[in-house]
Amino acid sequence: MTSLDDDSNAIQADALAERVVIDNLVEGAKHGDADAFGVLYDRYQPEILRYLVNHVRDRPTAEDLTQQVFLKAWQAIPRYEQRNVPFKSWLYRMAHNQMVDHFRTKRHTVDLEGVERAEPAEAEALVLAGETREILEGALLRLSNDHREVLVLRFLMEKSAAEIGAIMGRKEVTMRGLQLRALRALRRELDTSGGGLA
Amino acid sequence: MTSSRPPFEHILDVCIEDLRTGRATLEQLLALHPQHAAMLEPLLRTATMARGLAIAASPSDAAKRADFMRLVRNTPQQRPRGILTTLRQTMNGLLERGMVIVPAAMAVAIAMVIVFGRTSSHAEASTVTIFSGGMEQQRGDIWTKVYDGEHVNVGAHLRTTSDGRALLTFGDGTTVALDPTTQLTIEAASTTGLREIVLRQESGRLWHQVAPDQRDGSTFAVHTPTAVVTAHGTVFETSIAADGETAVNTAEGLVEVVSGSQRVDVAPGESANAVKDAVRPVSRETRAAHTSTLEVDAPFAASVIGPDGRATGALPNGITYQQIPGAFSTSPTVGAQRIELSNVRSGEYTLLLRRTNDGDGNITFRTPGGNTQSVSLPDGADTYQLRVQVTATGNNVSVIPVEKVAAVVTKPSEAPQERVVVTEKAKERAAEELRKAVVPIRTPEPTSTVRPRQTVTPRPQPTATPTRTPFPTRTPEPRPTFTPRPDPTRTPEPERTPRPTATPDPRPTRTPVEVTPTPTATPNAPPLPTTTPTVRPSATPTSTPAPSGPVPGATATVRSNVIASATPTATATPKPTSTPQPGFFERLFPRRR
Numbered sequence: 001m002t003s004l005d006d007d008s009n010a011i012q013a014d015a016l017a018e019r020v021v022i023d024n025l026v027e028g029a030k031h032g033d034a035d036a037f038g039v040l041y042d043r044y045q046p047e048i049l050r051y052l053v054n055h056v057r058d059r060p061t062a063e064d065l066t067q068q069v070f071l072k073a074w075q076a077i078p079r080y081e082q083r084n085v086p087f088k089s090w091l092y093r094m095a096h097n098q099m100v101d102h103f104r105t106k107r108h109t110v111d112l113e114g115v116e117r118a119e120p121a122e123a124e125a126l127v128l129a130g131e132t133r134e135i136l137e138g139a140l141l142r143l144s145n146d147h148r149e150v151l152v153l154r155f156l157m158e159k160s161a162a163e164i165g166a167i168m169g170r171k172e173v174t175m176r177g178l179q180l181r182a183l184r185a186l187r188r189e190l191d192t193s194g195g196g197l198a
Numbered sequence: 199m200t201s202s203r204p205p206f207e208h209i210l211d212v213c214i215e216d217l218r219t220g221r222a223t224l225e226q227l228l229a230l231h232p233q234h235a236a237m238l239e240p241l242l243r244t245a246t247m248a249r250g251l252a253i254a255a256s257p258s259d260a261a262k263r264a265d266f267m268r269l270v271r272n273t274p275q276q277r278p279r280g281i282l283t284t285l286r287q288t289m290n291g292l293l294e295r296g297m298v299i300v301p302a303a304m305a306v307a308i309a310m311v312i313v314f315g316r317t318s319s320h321a322e323a324s325t326v327t328i329f330s331g332g333m334e335q336q337r338g339d340i341w342t343k344v345y346d347g348e349h350v351n352v353g354a355h356l357r358t359t360s361d362g363r364a365l366l367t368f369g370d371g372t373t374v375a376l377d378p379t380t381q382l383t384i385e386a387a388s389t390t391g392l393r394e395i396v397l398r399q400e401s402g403r404l405w406h407q408v409a410p411d412q413r414d415g416s417t418f419a420v421h422t423p424t425a426v427v428t429a430h431g432t433v434f435e436t437s438i439a440a441d442g443e444t445a446v447n448t449a450e451g452l453v454e455v456v457s458g459s460q461r462v463d464v465a466p467g468e469s470a471n472a473v474k475d476a477v478r479p480v481s482r483e484t485r486a487a488h489t490s491t492l493e494v495d496a497p498f499a500a501s502v503i504g505p506d507g508r509a510t511g512a513l514p515n516g517i518t519y520q521q522i523p524g525a526f527s528t529s530p531t532v533g534a535q536r537i538e539l540s541n542v543r544s545g546e547y548t549l550l551l552r553r554t555n556d557g558d559g560n561i562t563f564r565t566p567g568g569n570t571q572s573v574s575l576p577d578g579a580d581t582y583q584l585r586v587q588v589t590a591t592g593n594n595v596s597v598i599p600v601e602k603v604a605a606v607v608t609k610p611s612e613a614p615q616e617r618v619v620v621t622e623k624a625k626e627r628a629a630e631e632l633r634k635a636v637v638p639i640r641t642p643e644p645t646s647t648v649r650p651r652q653t654v655t656p657r658p659q660p661t662a663t664p665t666r667t668p669f670p671t672r673t674p675e676p677r678p679t680f681t682p683r684p685d686p687t688r689t690p691e692p693e694r695t696p697r698p699t700a701t702p703d704p705r706p707t708r709t710p711v712e713v714t715p716t717p718t719a720t721p722n723a724p725p726l727p728t729t730t731p732t733v734r735p736s737a738t739p740t741s742t743p744a745p746s747g748p749v750p751g752a753t754a755t756v757r758s759n760v761i762a763s764a765t766p767t768a769t770a771t772p773k774p775t776s777t778p779q780p781g782f783f784e785r786l787f788p789r790r791r
Contacts, residue, residue, distance in 0.1 A: 034271045041266065046256075054252060064340050067266055071273060075349060078275050101343055136247060155248040158218055161211050176207040183210075183241045190244065 022087050029077050037074055044088060045070065047157075048095045054156040055099050065102055069095045085169065092167045139189035147182035154179055209234060214245050274323050274349055323349040324366040324374075324387055325619045329507045329521075331362030331378060350384065357381040358402065363506050365521055368395055370409045371624030372418065375508065375521050377403035377437075385421070389623070392416050403437040405523035408451070409623065425457040425472035433520050434464070435541075444472040449526035449538065488566055489540040490588075490597040496559020496575045498551040498582070499530045502537055503614045505545035511537060514554045516631035519618065524595075530554060531631050539597055544590045546600065548614050550607075551575060551582040561604075565596040573599055581607035583614070 022043075028036030048069055052062040072094055080090060140148055153159045153167060165175040209231055216222040224242055228235040326333060326348045334341040336355040344350065350366070358364055358376045366374045369389030376382070380402020388394040393411050397404070398421045408418045410431030420427040423442040427434075432451025438444055446455050448464040455462045458475030469480035494500045501511030501519075508521035516531040524541035551561070558577040563586070564570050575582055582604035589596050 032275060034267065037270060038263075038267050041263070041270075045263075050254070061340075063262070064337060064342070067262075067269075067337070068342055070266065071269060072345075072348075074270050074273060075276050132247075133251065136251060140248075151248055154214070155245060156252040158249075158252070160215065173208075176205075176211045179214075180207040180210055180241070183244050186248065187240055187244045190247075 019086075023082060026077065026080065026082060026087050029074070030080065031078075034074075037077070040087070041070055044091055047088075048091055051092065051095055051157055052099055054152065061102070065098050066095070069098050072098075086166050088163075089167050089169065135190065135193055139186055139193060142189050143182065143185050146178060147185050150175065150178050150182050151186060206234060206237065210238065210241060213238060213242055217242060217246065218249070272351055274351070276347075276349065323351045324368045324384065325349055327365040327367065327617065327619060329363040329365065331359045331364075333358050333362050333364045333376070352384055352387050355381075355383045363508065365508075365619075367619040367621065368409075369621055369623065370395075370411065371621045371627065372409045373407045373520065375405040375407075375523055377405075377523055380404060386417075393418065395419070396421065398422075399436055399438060401438050403435065403523055405433075405435050405520065407433050407518075407520040409627070422472070424474050425455050425477065427453060427455050429453045433526050435523060442474070446470045446472065447524075447541070449520075450528075488594050489538050490566060490595045491562075491564040492537040492539070492549070492586075492597060493562045493564070494530070494535040494537075494551070494559070495562065496551070497553060497555035497557045498535075498559070498575060499554050500527070500535050500537060500561070501550045501552075501616065502527070502539070502586070503548040503550060503616070504543065505547065506543070509614075509616055511535075511550070513618075514552050515628050517618070517620070517624065517628045529631065531634070539588060539595050542588060542590060542595055544588055547586050547588050547597075549584040549586050549599075549604075550614055551584070551604065553580045563597050563599060565598070566594050567596075571598060573602075573604055575604060579606040579608075583607050 022040070025036045025040050029040060045066060049062055049066045052065045052069075053059055055062075069091065073091060076094075080087070085093075140151065143151070149168065150164055153164045154161070159167065161175040161179060162172045164170075164179075165172040168175070170178075213222075213227045213231070216227060217224065222230070224239070224246075227242065228239055231238060326344050326346065328344070328346040333344040334357050335344045335350060336342075336357075341357070344356065344364075350356065356376075358378050358380045360378050362376070362378050362380075364376045366376070366384075368374075368387055370393055372389075372393075372395060374397065381400040382402075382404065383398040383400070384396075385398050386394045386396035392413060392415045393409075394417045396417065396419045400423070404420065406418070406420070406429065408429045408431055411418075412430060416430060418429050420436050422436060422438055422444040425444040425446070427436055427444070427446055429451060432453055433449040434451070434453045435447040435449075436444060437447075444455075444457075446453055446464050447469045448466050450466050452466075453464045455464055455470045455472055455477050457472040457477045460475070460477045462470045462472075462477040462479050464470045464479070471478045471480065492500065492502070499512045499514045501509050501513070502522065502525060503509040503511075504522050504525075510520050510522040510525040511527045512518045512530050512535060514530070516529055518527055518529045520526060522539075522542055525537065525539045527537045528535055549561070556577060559575050560572045561575065561584070562570055562572045573584060584604040585600040586597050587600050589598075
């Protein structure tokens with residue numbers, strides 16, 4: 001038995017167990033149970049917050065957006081149909097749209113290319129030095145949408161291929177292939193622009 | 199024989215996960231997969247580097263969680279669309295009122311469900327409708343976007359953008375239209391028992407349609423920097439100038455304006471200006487001189503749809519909606535419908551006319567200068583539409599038809615779109631208005647005139663197909679202001695086969711009608727009372743005045759799009775006030791649809 005099988009089984013078991021719990025909580029929230037929704041909030045708020053922090057690069061803004069995401073989720077959850085999309089994916093889509101709206105409507109968005117770059121002091125764990133980070137972000141920018149999305153979810157959000165597949169609405173095996181192609185594409189971009197940074 | 203060797207992308211994924219969790223180092227992984235080491239190494243190094251961009255975020259603290267949960271408990275949910283449930287509840291209530299209105303009630307109920315999709319059940323919240331631009335709500339120090347259809351609660355601090363036009367619909371059907379750059383706070387929004395709606399307007403212009411509620415203790419109040427404005431069942435405007443002066447214009451009912459120790463009752467057509475501790479009335483004649491009027495002397499319910507999608511008018515079921523600031527419509531159930539336009543935006547509007555009974559008639563346009571034009575509406579078609587040009591020059595507003603004839607609307611999909619947030623109380627009032635209708639209202643034909651939102655596939659509803667069969671238990675009474683001309687070619691038929699809604703009307707799509715311009719300044723304007731507002735000391739600033747004049751039936755909020763303008767979806771989509779250059783991540787992750 002390989003570790004791959006163990007991981008896969010563990011993921012499936014965890015997913016199944018979580019699904020049962022989440023289904024019950026979601027059902028309660030759909031019927032107006034704020035406490036059930038509070039449990040869902042506790043379970044997913046850190047993840048959604050991290051997702052948004054990694055996008056907007058600003059903690060207070062991310063916290064505000066996260067609250068809006070969950071407030072909208074509370075309002076809309078009676079219409080949510082579990083058979084259509086997993087609850088977490090549903091939350092991620094709301095967070096994604098909230099984030100896009102934020103960048104679209106706010107002028108003082110964090111422009112990673114320009115003068116309003118997030119200050120490293122505010123970012124809690126910016127590891128890379130400025131120049132390297134610019135090269136890496138530039139390379140990301142030149143990737144296709146799918147490649148960028150999977151890389152951010154995988155490496156900035158540290159999601160598994162299975163989780164990314166659920167979020168993006170694709171099969172896990174498809175996500176692994178997409179991840180491979182995305183890494184190769186990023187590598188080519190870095191080789192081209194970064195002089196062999198990687 | 200099949201190979202059990204996992205594909206490379208699987209191995210890569212596992213290696214990435216091992217690296218992430220610290221189960222193995224890069225060197226260990228390369229040693230574990232020597233046959234793939236050459237391919238794995240650069241990819242894993244790239245992956246490690248990409249991970250360096252990550253920002254770790256600690257969870258929010260308990261206090262923020264508690265604040266959020268309080269917000270959740272005070273935020274109503276959006277109930278799923280229960281079409282059958284809504285229809286059944288509506289019909290149960292209406293059936294008790296007698297068989298006379300059953301056909302109309304059925305059509306109204308079905309139309310409400312079809313067109314509006316949902317009913318509002320948020321007694322303590324208000325539903326936001328965005329017509330153009332955007333609306334924002336302050337949360338902490340940040341202004342966040344409010345979405346079309348969203349519910350906002352008591353305490354909400356709202357503002358419209360520089361091109362934002364929005365509407366709030368409260369649980370009792372009361373609506374408040376916001377013009378651009380308007381800011382207010384909802385201080386109370388209770389409609390479960392006695393109504394208590396209190397707004398604090400800080401800037402901009404509001405156009406209120408207050409649902410009738412004569413009960414003692416019922417409150418609708420607008421607090422401005424210089425006045426407290428209260429009403430019970432009225433249509434009026436509050437606008438705040440840059441210096442804080444509050445202007446109040448009443449279109450219907452009676453509005454009380456209090457500033458300091460002074461109080462003014464502002465009757466229909468009157469205005470008042472309030473500064474700190476003083477209220478100054480404006481004569482009625484001044485306002486009336488700027489108003490254009492559209493009179494519907496025909497068995498039709500009229501609706502004027504503005505260039506920004508807002509509408510003022512009535513549906514055949516008696517529901518009136520007053521969304522265009524400065525425009526006011528009476529209900530066709532209480533007499534010849536009249537729409538007044540004063541201080542509205544210039545542009546091309548669409549006049550939509552929906553048949554309420556057999557017969558023909560005229561629409562008469564009266565400009566402030568006294569000029570009139572008439573357009574005939576012959577018997578036959580169920581729905582007409584007419585483009586009209588509204589021109590605001592200074593305070594003067596003139597309305598003239600652009601076309602000489604009213605076009606027959608044969609396809610519902612081509613009719614302007616109207617969206618109404620209908621509350622349960624508004625539905626009840628509409629049914630009551632129908633029951634008490636002075637003017638005989640035949641079967642409303644909502645499906646032929648009001649179409650669902652374009653995202654909903656229109657489907658002919660057999661039960662909603664308009665019938666032309668007269669009501670068996672209701673004898674049409676002569677209208678007080680309009681007597682249908684006898685049509686020798688249209689003798690009453692005991693039965694008429696309903697036309698399928700999808701079948702094109704075999705009649706000509708355009709019926710010749712007369713346009714009778716009257717260039718001379720014929721004094722056809724309605725007589726104006728000579729009373730002027732009176733100023734008197736107020737011992738009880740919050741006392742409630744008794745409304746005068748007829749009050750509208752149900753209130754409703756209508757959003758519609760103009761046919762002649764761009765696509766409906768384009769006009770209905772809220773737009774940001776500006777289009778900032780897309781940032782890095784915006785280009786990185788364009789919004790998924």
